[in-house]
Amino acid sequence: MESTCEELDLPPHVYYDQLEEALLLNALRNIARGCEVSVPPSLSLAAVNDILDMAKHILPTPEYQQLMAYSVELGEQVAGRISAAFPHPLTEGAASDAEAEKVHYLRMGTGSLWNAVRHVISLLPFELVQRRHQREGQRQFVCGAYGHHSLVGLYRNTAPYQSAILLINTLLCSICPTHIWSTVVITLDNVAELHVDRQNAPQRALVLGISHFEGGRLWLQNLGAMFQSQSGAGPMQTAATGNFYDLSARAYLIPTHCRLHATEPGFLGNRFVVIAYLVGQHASLSQVHTHALSDMGFCLPAYRNTRPDAGTAADDTLDIEVVD
Structure with missing residues (x-):
């Protein structure tokens, strides 16, 4: 089970919202x-x-009117919007626009x-990072628990964005209520080469x-021959074949470990891709950290021996493997 890839059905409150957006875009x-004329790439969010x-x-008037007519028809055909319950905010004051927006959404109920999650993600601080499996630096936002050899703790963006993280985790939990995760990585225009997330716990990532x-699919190892991009450029010989998975507005449980x-x-x-996974050193997290993560909506395993101390402060230079 933990080595298979499984596509998840989006709940109705997500499916119909994303469907109308996707068709209109x-x-x-x-x-x-x-x-x-060019469509700004930011419209994908x-x-x-x-x-x-x-x-x-960006459109001439006749073409804009054509799109408006289609939008009206689309609104009549797609099922009505379904509201979802928001959790209560964890912070009252907000030090950033992203956190302020999340508190605003949470107060709406x-x-x-x-x-709400997509709007908030657009306001998060994405940082440029370099990984071994990437030729160039990639932008990402990471929060929750980290684990690197004997070091464990919370990423430094966790505390300042508690309500934002709670909102994101609420969406993830609505998509897969049984999933267990300690860490969330949100990647922006990330292109990763072949790798395995060996530092993650032995369970699938959401x-x-x-x-x-459009494009930018995930290739996942199967049993077979070679990897080659759809364009046919630059085949990479490997010991396995695999399948492509379209990630645009879709969710999967993937054995990236x-x-x-x-x-x-x-x-x-x-x-933009959201990855929720469990760090391999999750059992070494302190009680302070596990309680904080639980308050922010992370779904952690049950621990027998959780350390009582506060753990180690996050290190910006940690090299944590993530799925892209």
């Missing part, structure tokens, strides 16, 4: 190609109203959890494409 991209607002600025992008995986190069739109 696809229509905009097609119309824009005909007009020879935009809600319906934001897509229409941008279309008004209910609403579109999908849109991988969610949170934006609407034991199977080779990589990102298909080349995609249209910003590629």
Whole structure:
């Protein structure tokens, strides 16, 4: 079970929101190609109203009216919006725009959890990092627990963004209530070469494409011959064959801890991917840290012997393997 890949059904409150966005954005991209205008890649994370607002600025009037007519028809055909319950905020004051927005959403009580999380993610501080399995630096936001050899603790972005993390974890839990995770990584336009996340615990990671992008699929080792991108450029010989998985607005449980995986190069739109996984050293986390993580919506295993001390402070130079 822990070595198989499983696609998850999105709950209705997520599925219908993302479906309307995906269809409208696809229509905009097609119309824009005909007009020879560019669609900003950031629209991959935009809600319906934001897509229409941008279309008004980039499309000629007749084409914009065509898109508006399609949007009205789409709104009539797609099932009505389904609100989800939001948890209570963990912080009152907010030191950042992202945290302030999350507190605002949490105080609303209910609403579109999908849109709230996507809006908040757009405000998070993405940092440039370099990993062994990446040729170039990649942007990511990471929070929750880290583990590196005997060192364990919380990433430094965890405490300042508690309500933001709680909102993200609430969405993840609604998609897979039985999943166990200690850490969340959100990648932006990440392209990883073949690797295995050996430092993760021996269980599958929850991988969610949170934006609407084309291409940039995940390749996952199967049993067979070689990896080659869809474009046919640069085949990489490996000891296995595999399958491609479309991540755009889709969720999977993926055994990244034991199977080779990589990102298909080349995609249209910003590629935001959320990964929730359990660090291999999770049993060494202190009680202070496990309680804090639980309050922020992380779903941790039951521990027999949890350390009472406060643990080790996060180190920016830690080299933690993550799935992309």
